[in-house]
Amino acid sequence: xxxxxxxxxxxxxxxxxxxxxxxxxxxxxxxxxxxxxxxxxxxxxxxxxxxxxxxxxxxxxxxxxxxxxxxxxxxxxxxxxxxxxxxxxxxxxxxxxxxxxxxxxxxxxxxxxxxxxxxxxxxxxxxxxxxxxxxxxxxxxxxxxxxxxxxxxxxxxxxxxxxxxxxxxxxxxxxxxxxxxxxxxxxxxxxxxxxxxxxxxxxxxxxxxxxxxxxxxxxxxxxxxxxxxxxxxxxxxxxxxxxxxxxxxxxxxxxxxxxxxxxxxxxxxxxxxxxxxxxxxxxxxxxxxxxxxxxxxxxxxxxxxxxxxxxxxxxxxxxxxxxxxxxxxxxxxxxxxxxxxxxxxxxxxxxxxxxxxxxxxxxxxxxxxxxxxxxxxxxxxxx
Numbered sequence: 001x002x003x004x005x006x007x008x009x010x011x012x013x014x015x016x017x018x019x020x021x022x023x024x025x026x027x028x029x030x031x032x033x034x035x036x037x038x039x040x041x042x043x044x045x046x047x048x049x050x051x052x053x054x055x056x057x058x059x060x061x062x063x064x065x066x067x068x069x070x071x072x073x074x075x076x077x078x079x080x081x082x083x084x085x086x087x088x089x090x091x092x093x094x095x096x097x098x099x100x101x102x103x104x105x106x107x108x109x110x111x112x113x114x115x116x117x118x119x120x121x122x123x124x125x126x127x128x129x130x131x132x133x134x135x136x137x138x139x140x141x142x143x144x145x146x147x148x149x150x151x152x153x154x155x156x157x158x159x160x161x162x163x164x165x166x167x168x169x170x171x172x173x174x175x176x177x178x179x180x181x182x183x184x185x186x187x188x189x190x191x192x193x194x195x196x197x198x199x200x201x202x203x204x205x206x207x208x209x210x211x212x213x214x215x216x217x218x219x220x221x222x223x224x225x226x227x228x229x230x231x232x233x234x235x236x237x238x239x240x241x242x243x244x245x246x247x248x249x250x251x252x253x254x255x256x257x258x259x260x261x262x263x264x265x266x267x268x269x270x271x272x273x274x275x276x277x278x279x280x281x282x283x284x285x286x287x288x289x290x291x292x293x294x295x296x297x298x299x300x301x302x303x304x305x306x307x308x309x310x311x312x313x314x315x316x317x318x319x320x321x322x323x324x325x326x327x328x329x330x331x332x333x334x335x336x337x338x339x340x341x342x343x344x345x346x347x348x349x350x351x352x353x354x355x356x357x358x359x360x361x362x363x364x365x366x367x368x369x370x371x372x373x374x375x376x377x378x379x380x381x382x383x
Contacts, residue, residue: 009033009170011355012189012198014177014212015205017047018153018341019333021160022348023202025081028167030356035196036161036169037189039176039208040275043157046206049277049309050341051229051251051263052153053242056119057092057145058108060318062366063343064117069362070346071147080345082166083159086152090253093123093131093241094143095294101246102140109143119145134238136294142246150242150253153341160348172196177205180215182327200329200355207272207312209320209334217326218369221315222335226268226277230284230306234258235298243294250290259304262287265338268308277308313337314372321347321367323354331355332369 011027013020016038028034038044054074056067077085096102109120123131124141131144161171172193179190180201187201203212207224214220235258243252244264251264266287269278284306292299314320314335324330331354333347340347350360 007035007194007196009035009198011035011200011202012037012187012196013202013204014180014189015203015209015334016042016161016171016173017045017204017206018043018157018160018344019047019336019347020202020204021157021164022344023204023333023351024169025160025164025167026349026352027355028164028169030352032356034164034169035198036164036171037175037177037191037196038171038173041173042161042171043154045277045309046227046311046336046338046340047157047344048154049227049229049307050153050338051253051261052086052150052341053092053251054087054149054151054342055092055242055339056342057094057143057148058244059339061112061115062318064112064115065362066343066346066350068119070343073345073349074149074151074342075147077159077345081159081163083155083162085156085159087149087156088151089147089149091131091241092145092148092244093128094244094246095128095135096140096142096246097138098247099140102142104246105141105143119147121145131241132239132243134295134297136296139294148242156344160345177212180212185329187329200331202331202333202351202355204333204351206334207270207310209312209332213332213369216324216330218324220320220335220369221372222312224270224272224310225313225338226270226308227263227311227338228266228268228277228279228284228306228308229261229263230288231304232260232262232298233302233304235260235301238295238297245290245294248290249287252291260291260298260301262291270310272310275310277310279306279308281306311336311338316371319367320369321350321364322369323358325368325370
């Protein structure tokens with residue numbers, strides 16, 4: 001292709017988090033020119049402040065093929081982007097604390113097996129405590145996924161950005177998009193730093209994507225939430241797997257340096273116009289109590305810091321991964337509801353296929369942007 005003029009490219013990506021950077025990487029390595037516009041800095045919000053779970057465990061059934069495909073990329077992350085991104089195949093464990101919760105786990109695994117998925121395995125109390133001897137004796141079992149793990153969110157996002165740049169992608173930070181419009185066959189993005197244009201537009205703007213979709217005539221019932229994390233002081237090694245719980249929110253892991261990161265869709269305060277999330281310490285206390293219930297020896301472990309970012313949540317808890325139904329050459333990828341980190345590498349590939357091939361290599365009907373429309377075909381107003 002001919003070299004584009006200044007501020008012009010083949011594809012314009014709005015949002016430079018993991019999904020935007022991954023989309024830019026997969027697009028650029030197929031030979032198209034890509035420009036990424038990021039309102040803040042790369043990895044500022046959901047991509048930089050999540051718990052880093054590389055998790056196929058507990059996914060909604062429609063997401064499982066995407067999660068399994070993306071996990072393969074995580075296991076080959078060095079070959080893909082030239083950086084290990086902090087990926088550790090620790091395994092992930094969902095703990096049951098009562099017999100009723102263990103029954104829920106059995107029902108979940110049976111449901112997946114009925115769909116042909118066998119990656120989640122039921123384990124009993126004894127096996128769970130063999131995996132994690134420090135855990136409280138009251139646990140009854142759980143679900144184990146051996147090949148899941150975690151990675152470092154900011155490092156992973158940066159790795160995809162650098163890999164995209166090696167293939168020629170251009171990133172503009174501090175460049176919020178205030179308005180999009182289609183003029184003829186080109187998409188125009190208006191920013192305080194000038195006008196950018198491209199033949200194809202990709203919206204990966206997280207909590208701010210709903211505003212852009214509405215400008216394109218496709219309002220989506222999406223709302224922002226502030227997601228929180230906290231990290232403890234160092235403690236002697238006691239936990240190898242990444243842990244979640246059946247009956248209460250939890251995402252829990254110990255790093256090699258001894259610190260423990262605690263998350264699990266901890267909802268804080270989202271300030272969408274101000275572009276930041278605020279920590280709600282009252283809610284953090286509940287999560288800290290969960291950790292102490294499971295590992296009583298941590299009762300006096302201090303918290304080093306806590307932080308928050310902003311993420312988009314949809315009404316049906318599934319993301320939008322879709323070509324526009326109302327405009328040409330427009331593709332969306334947003335609304336990952338606090339669980340999008342693991343999907344980033346794979347969904348970036350799927351987005352590149354939607355843009356360049358018109359169809360993705362995995363079914364995406366469950367994530368279509370028009371699924372929220374009422375039976376009469378009228379769009380549902382954004383919340």
